[in-house]
Amino acid sequence: SAVISQKPSRDICQRGTSLTIQCQVDSQVTMMFWYRQQPGQSLTLIATANQGSEATYESGFVIDKFPISRPNLTFSTLTVSNMSPEDSSIYLCSVRPLDGNEQFFGPGTRLTVL
């Protein structure tokens, strides 16, 4: 399985500011995803990060609010823009390796917006 790291692991931010979360994988992967997990809830897919092109967003999520970059096969960033308390969640990076259909998750970034 891939080893996935995320930075920061947690942060407390002020309303109206932006936070960029980094995801680094120790091996090349085909697909990278960003999920949100609100307190006590399941995982909701925000977008699929595409290498060298714009991310594919799910219904209810837009690029202006959650810009995503994926410059290569092992790295992606998610920015949470113009934050409000409703953005307080765990944000999870997930990857699919080159040689399988399984999906692995990073440790998550716990975001609190005041």
Place this chain on the structure above:
Amino acid sequence: GQQLNQSPQSMFIQEGEDVSMNCTSSSIFNTWLWYKQDPGEGPVLLIALYKAGELTSNGRLTAQFGITRKDSFLNISASIPSDVGIYFCAGQLGAGTYKYIFGTGTRLKVLA
């Protein structure tokens, strides 16, 4: 977004007991994944299932891909305190889609 129904939603069990949980849908899936999430951590993949009727074990955990391809089951035998956590199923619909749909989760609490 779309979610799978998981049951039970939560359960308290005594240490040493066996646990069963399931995931159901009206849609047909071609892959099922089962995860465990500890507090403050990301989900960890436990078992992957790829064909109808498949039964796969990982230590004390056994998962099955339902014959109808609309459901999956996870069993934990002889539970121990470290089994505490939230268990999620995830299903991938048929050919042509790459995304997984996640279940609502089963929160397991083990009483020593």
